[in-house]
Amino acid sequence: MIGKSASGQSGKAAPQTRIQRAKREAILEAGLTVFSEAGFRGATLDRIASEAGLSKPNLLYYYPSKEAIYEALLRGLLETWLDPLQAIDPMGEPVEELLGYVRRKLQMSRDFPRQSRLFANEIVQGAPRIMPVLEGELRGMVDRLAMVIEGWIAEGRLAPVDPRHLMFSVWSLTQHYADFDVQVRAVLNADDPYPGAETHLELLFRRLLTP
Amino acid sequence: MIGKSASGQSGKAAPQTRIQRAKREAILEAGLTVFSEAGFRGATLDRIASEAGLSKPNLLYYYPSKEAIYEALLRGLLETWLDPLQAIDPMGEPVEELLGYVRRKLQMSRDFPRQSRLFANEIVQGAPRIMPVLEGELRGMVDRLAMVIEGWIAEGRLAPVDPRHLMFSVWSLTQHYADFDVQVRAVLNADDPYPGAETHLELLFRRLLTP
DNA sequence: TTCCGATTTGACCAACCGGTCAAATCAACG
DNA sequence: CGTTGATTTGACCGGTTGGTCAAATCGGAA
Numbered sequence A, B: 001m002i003g004k005s006a007s008g009q010s011g012k013a014a015p016q017t018r019i020q021r022a023k024r025e026a027i028l029e030a031g032l033t034v035f036s037e038a039g040f041r042g043a044t045l046d047r048i049a050s051e052a053g054l055s056k057p058n059l060l061y062y063y064p065s066k067e068a069i070y071e072a073l074l075r076g077l078l079e080t081w082l083d084p085l086q087a088i089d090p091m092g093e094p095v096e097e098l099l100g101y102v103r104r105k106l107q108m109s110r111d112f113p114r115q116s117r118l119f120a121n122e123i124v125q126g127a128p129r130i131m132p133v134l135e136g137e138l139r140g141m142v143d144r145l146a147m148v149i150e151g152w153i154a155e156g157r158l159a160p161v162d163p164r165h166l167m168f169s170v171w172s173l174t175q176h177y178a179d180f181d182v183q184v185r186a187v188l189n190a191d192d193p194y195p196g197a198e199t200h201l202e203l204l205f206r207r208l209l210t211p
Numbered sequence C: 001t002t003c004c005g006a007t008t009t010g011a012c013c014a015a016c017c018g019g020t021c022a023a024a025t026c027a028a029c030g
Numbered sequence D: 001c002g003t004t005g006a007t008t009t010g011a012c013c014g015g016t017t018g019g020t021c022a023a024a025t026c027g028g029a030a
Helices: A018-042 A045-052 A056-062 A066-086 A094-111 A113-124 A131-154 A163-179 A181-187 A194-209 B018-042 B045-052 B056-062 B066-086 B094-111 B113-124 B131-154 B163-179 B181-187 B194-209
Strands: none
Touching: A018 A045, A018 A056, A018 A066, A018 A113, A018 B018, A045 A056, A066 A094, A066 A113, A066 A131, A094 A113, A094 A163, A094 A194, A113 A163, A113 B113, A113 B163, A131 A163, A131 B181, A163 A181, A163 A194, A163 B113, A163 B163, A163 B181, A163 B194, A181 B131, A181 B163, A194 B163, A194 B194, B018 B045, B018 B056, B018 B066, B018 B113, B045 B056, B066 B094, B066 B113, B066 B131, B094 B113, B094 B163, B094 B194, B113 B163, B131 B163, B163 B181, B163 B194
């Protein structure tokens, strides 16, 4: 048993040289591109490897399997994905807090469309690998935010809306511009959709949420 | 050359006995289930065949390839999918016409979630097979409806909204309940989302569109 | 019943794909 | 240098999958 040292995924915090980190990073980069384009099953190790500039066995030296790459990607994704939710301040101005959330989510669609599509792919196909996170962490965060929103409504600082369906609306409206990008551009004649999207969504949510 | 008569996809309108139509129907039914669950690449002919109650070669007797099944499915889908758009009456009451459209789209998400997911899968992965339809038929219909909506706005019977982004909003908000079903149910603790969704979307669009 | 085309199927194939392995190469350090 | 462990790779493997084919079976008309 000689090699395999780079794949110390379990164990207590393997050293992880700078080079190792860089190669793993490159693999995740390539994996994100390929998985988001083709879905888990549509992606091939050969394509990921060539996209990352490695041979297939070399890739498998850093991650033990296709699954491992995909799961590392999902784990990393969820962190940054749920972040904007945390940034909502229960002490702030309700309408502006929620509009800020919408704006941040829309920016993420514009700046990280591959991440959005990876997530969409996973969910559309039944979320076989992240169901626990949805039922645990995500639901917990939504429940907490729902209470904040209901408080705002009770104080009369927000129009009465179902908090959970409000969340669904924010998610679907913003992620649509990343996930359905080709359709959006086909309809808009390939113009950049984002300036228009931002003013439209600002109008929509302001109208919906202002008491 | 004996068989192959059932696969007369080209040629001038093959006879198509009742039995043939029934079997093709069963294949499309099974294909819809499998493709919408697994995406094009994730679906296997074996699974489609067994789901349809046929052997694999028998399936290939009716459709010449996996591609052919998928394309037949997409073609059939687009018909019924764009239908609700046609049902919008330029002579009707603007807000009510658009709310009716929203309601019909939401019903389609509830009643035909597999179709919605099939479509979502295709678009998320870059719409490699229906791009022409998006740029042709779909864009034409949206352009026409956009003019109607702009007319309504000019008459002061509708709040000023970007017509195309309004369409995106309707599509994303309604299809979200089919495409992201597992996420929605995870957040809502598996309750039926549709009653709440309907009242929420009615409120949202009434607020947005009422002048 | 006989016949003929339509339908069905078991056996098979070639390509692809995830993953393994032993050997080669590299790089740092004494 | 030479040694040692980390890294890289070509060759290979077994399972899966889309698709083929020749033979068998079916079903209705004469």
